[in-house]
Amino acid sequence: MSVIVTDRGFAPDDWRQGWAEAPEDAAGLDLPADADPEALRPHLERLAAIRIHFAAFSDGRGFTLASRLRRMGFAGRLRAQGHVIADQYAMARRSGFDEVEIDAALAARQPEDQWRARANWRDHDYRAKLRRRGA
Secondary structure, eight states: OEEEEEEEEEEEOOOOOOBSOOOOOOOOEEETTOGGGGGGGGTTTTTTTEEEEEETTTTTTHHHHHHHHHHHTSSSSSEEEOOOOGGHHHHHHHHOOOOEEEEEHHHHHHHHHHHTOOOHHHSSHHHHHHHHHOO
16 A cells, blocks of 8 residues: 655545556656656656656655656656655655655654655755845
8 A cells, every 4th residue: 555645744645547657648657767858758748647666765866857857847746656765755845746655664664744844845945044044
């Protein structure tokens, strides 16, 4: 069972359209963290959601991929899935992810309050702190 983490806390998975591994005729695309975003460019306007798999919490390629997809104009739902920990939630949101999908075991080890403590990710961004100091 998966748990979806948003800024409001834990939620059930409401994505019902399925996930495909190839972009042709898919609504939701499942990607490894090392995918080439340029290969997806012709499909970005049509895709409703992209889920990027994190094989390990120490592998940050998924954050880079999310940022690149957003800069390329992807406006759909962007989900991090796999080994993302609560301490990385703010980074996930700043990178462009809308939500994080974790398994029930991780949700038990890192309960909802640990994720919600990082939900105010804009205020805890170092850039926001620099702007406040300069104002």
